[in-house]
Amino acid sequence: MFIRIVKMSFHEEKIPLFLENFHSVKNDIRNFPGNNFLELYQDKSNPSIFFTYSIWNEEEDLEKYRNSELFKEVWAFTKAFFNDKPQAWSVDKLVTLD
Template sequence: MFVRIVKMSFHEENIPAFLENFEIIKDKIRNATGNRLLELYQDKTNKCIFFTYSYWETEEDLENYRKSELFNEVWAFTKQLFNDKPEAWSVDKIASLK
């Protein structure tokens, strides 16, 4: 399993549209084959910056999602709202303490 982190920055006036769309599509993303977790975070000091954290069983699962019609629809809508280029990282979890 690995973690995909995506940083997105939005024009302030576009934040409500992003959040509304995320609410509609979040369960579909979470139910994509191989997805084990989906979380959305908002930066505490810059409310225009958001992060998604998603856990995937395999890199192939993430790539299949990224090639899906769902991803294409989500990304086509979301990228119109950005005020900066998004950044993404695929990382392996080393430790998790509870």
């Protein structure tokens, strides 16, 4: 398993449209084969910045999602609202503390 973190920065007036769309597709993304977890975060100091945090079985599962019609539709809609280039990281979890 590995984690994918994506940072997105939006034009302030477009945030409600982004959130409305995210809520309409979040279950489809979460239920995509190979996805085990999905959360959306909003930066406390800059409310125009959001992060998705997702856990995938394999990198090929993420690639299948990124090549899917679902992703293409979601990304085409979402990227129109960006005010900065998105950033993404694929990371491995090293330590978990309970």
